[in-house]
Amino acid sequence: MNIKRVLIAGIVLAIGIYGGYLWQAKPKVSVVMLTYQRETMLPQAIESILGQTYKNFEMIIINDGSTDKTEQVVKNYQDRRIRYYKNDINHGIAYSRNKAANLARGEYIMIMDDDDKSEPERMAKQVDFLEKHKDISVVAGQIKGLPRIPENHDNIAMGLIQYNNFGNANVMYRSAFAKQHKIHYDEKLKTSEDWDFWLAMLFSGAKFAALKDDVLERNGASKKYYQASYEDGNVIIREKIGERISPQNPQKFYQANACEKLQMLGDKKIFTVPFYKNLLKINCP
Secondary structure, eight states: OHHHHHHHHHHHHHHHHHHHHHHHHSOSEEEEEEESSOTTTHHHHHHHHHTOSOOOEEEEEEEOSOOSSHHHHHHTOOOTTEEEEEOSSOOOHHHHHHHHHHHOOSSEEEEEETTEEEOTTHHHHHHHHHHHOTTOOEEEEEETTSOOOOSSHHHHHHHHTTSOOSOSTTEEEEHHHHHHTTOOOOTTOSSOHHHHHHHHHHHTTOOEEEEEEEEEEEOTTSOOOSOOOHHHHHHHHHHHHHHHHOTTOTTHHHHSOHHHHHHHHGGGTOSOHHHHHHHHHHHOO
8 A cells, every 4th residue: 555655656746747847848928038238127027027927938038248237137036937048249139039039939929128017917818818819920918108009900900011009028929920931030120120020920911919908017218228210220111011012113102192002902911801991992982
């Protein structure tokens, strides 16, 4: 009887260890965070993730060559879900976001910035949404105090071809979709790389949505260390939009009237059919 009890106890222990290994090796969510020179704000960002009500995640932190105490701050957290990496030099936002995405093991990738604070139920709400809506590849949440993001795909898509109406650090997306379509951040871009990434997802057939709830609080007073002209970045992105729509003549899209623009967008299938037909009805009398 004692031998039997010992065997059972051993089996239970083995299952527990194996289950713990699977939990660690196959997280549902990979939280990816790029950080640079933010030793004072970083704890708030990290703790807002470690305090999430949803627990099955890993947190990948990429230190983009910081010279302050960033590394010490991260290493103060003894949590096995944190995976920490440091770039030898400062490579920039797009490079580090690609590195984090390549390291991610989760089904979903959740973006987090080092000067923001996620609401405690953010991860749970975004995971729940993606689990219930298999047709949606990308879901945002609202950012406290900022203009509201449209909740349905068509209105998001309509905005994205004009400006970034979606955000970045408030977003969770399906890793498999990005990998399947070989979508990554353009490392030549010094700014607006997030807008370009969402456009690549959109033109690859991704469907977007947004929660009605606030999921993120931003620190508007934080210093911006990656200096770049947003105006110059937006010009580049709009050129890339033109190339996607009319490769032979990228300027053609912006020279067209509303009806012509819609007709050029028709074969890109970025809108749902009813929405697109209604747009044509309104703009092409």
